[in-house]
Amino acid sequence: MPKIAVLSDIHGNVPALEAVLEDLEAVQPDEVLVGGDLVGRGPQGTAVVRRIAERGWRTIRGNHEEYLLTFRHGNVPADWLHAAEWSAARWMASELGAAEARWIETLPFSIASEAAPGLRLVHGTPRTTREGIGPWLSDRRLGEHLAEVEESLLVCAHTHRPLHRRIDGGQVVNVGSVGLPFNGDRRAQYAVLEPGERPGEAWRVELRQVPYDRERILRIYDETGFLAEGGVTARLLRLELEHAAPVLVPFLKWSEVRGRRPEEAEVGTFLELYEPGEPLGPFFARLFGS
Ligand SMILES: [Fe+2]
Numbered sequence: 001m002p003k004i005a006v007l008s009d010i011h012g013n014v015p016a017l018e019a020v021l022e023d024l025e026a027v028q029p030d031e032v033l034v035g036g037d038l039v040g041r042g043p044q045g046t047a048v049v050r051r052i053a054e055r056g057w058r059t060i061r062g063n064h065e066e067y068l069l070t071f072r073h074g075n076v077p078a079d080w081l082h083a084a085e086w087s088a089a090r091w092m093a094s095e096l097g098a099a100e101a102r103w104i105e106t107l108p109f110s111i112a113s114e115a116a117p118g119l120r121l122v123h124g125t126p127r128t129t130r131e132g133i134g135p136w137l138s139d140r141r142l143g144e145h146l147a148e149v150e151e152s153l154l155v156c157a158h159t160h161r162p163l164h165r166r167i168d169g170g171q172v173v174n175v176g177s178v179g180l181p182f183n184g185d186r187r188a189q190y191a192v193l194e195p196g197e198r199p200g201e202a203w204r205v206e207l208r209q210v211p212y213d214r215e216r217i218l219r220i221y222d223e224t225g226f227l228a229e230g231g232v233t234a235r236l237l238r239l240e241l242e243h244a245a246p247v248l249v250p251f252l253k254w255s256e257v258r259g260r261r262p263e264e265a266e267v268g269t270f271l272e273l274y275e276p277g278e279p280l281g282p283f284f285a286r287l288f289g290s
């Protein structure tokens with residue numbers, strides 16, 4: 001049966017992508033699909049887009065392609081153009097080459113596998129790139145997302161947390177993130193999918209984890225100037241890489257609740273209250289309850 005590899009959320013991390021490319025040499029998939037967020041939240045957007053585009057792998061857009069294009073078109077609120085917390089976004093938008101920007105403009109919202117019928121890939125949910133499907137959702141909620149598509153296998157990404165669940169009507173898979181996982185596992189993550197041999201049989205789903213040289217991407221943060229010029233946001237993204245857990249969004253919410261702009265000087269205080277990797281639900285409950 002055909003083997004389909006789906007990788008997503010590379011987030012400007014070439015060392016992680018290269019490790020997955022090497023792993024694919026061993027897996028030998030019949031088709032590779034890419035689920036968006038090649039850019040954003042990392043310093044090597046241009047290089048990642050080139051490596052994917054030159055292979056001709058069919059790719060959809062994520063919310064981070066949309067953000068960077070919006071930025072390049074200047075369709076952003078005025079403070080995004082000078083506020084410190086947006087300096088990383090400005091840096092990434094200007095890092096993106098013109099040819100690479102034109103390429104991501106062409107990316108569709110969703111694609112189906114050509115090697116095997118019955119697989120639909122979206123970035124977030126079948127309706128939006130900005131909301132995600134994760135392990136916290138009930139079977140009923142997953143079923144509602146699956147019911148939005150014609151296929152019996154819904155494949156998504158965006159939450160950076162891998163998931164595979166069989167439910168009535170089919171299967172839902174989140175392939176996780178190549179470049180910036182949030183599930184506490186620092187390895188690059190993607191999925192290999194094979195249809196069942198008989199009609200109606202479930203897909204075989206393999207969630208793969210590939211070790212890579214994480215010190216190299218941390219050095220690239222320094223060498224490219226992303227860390228120095230990307231302000232508080234680049235610092236928080238580096239912490240996400242180190243912990244394989246969300247830090248940026250919890251910090252932004254914490255700053256918002258305190259009525260303060262996100263500032264680099266506050267990161268230390270924040271890390272006394274929030275342990276990267278701790279469950280976000282209770283943290284937000286504490287935050288909004290206080
Ligand atoms: Fe992402």
Ligand SMILES: [Fe+2]
Pocket residue numbers: 037062063064123129158159
């Ligand atoms: Fe995303």
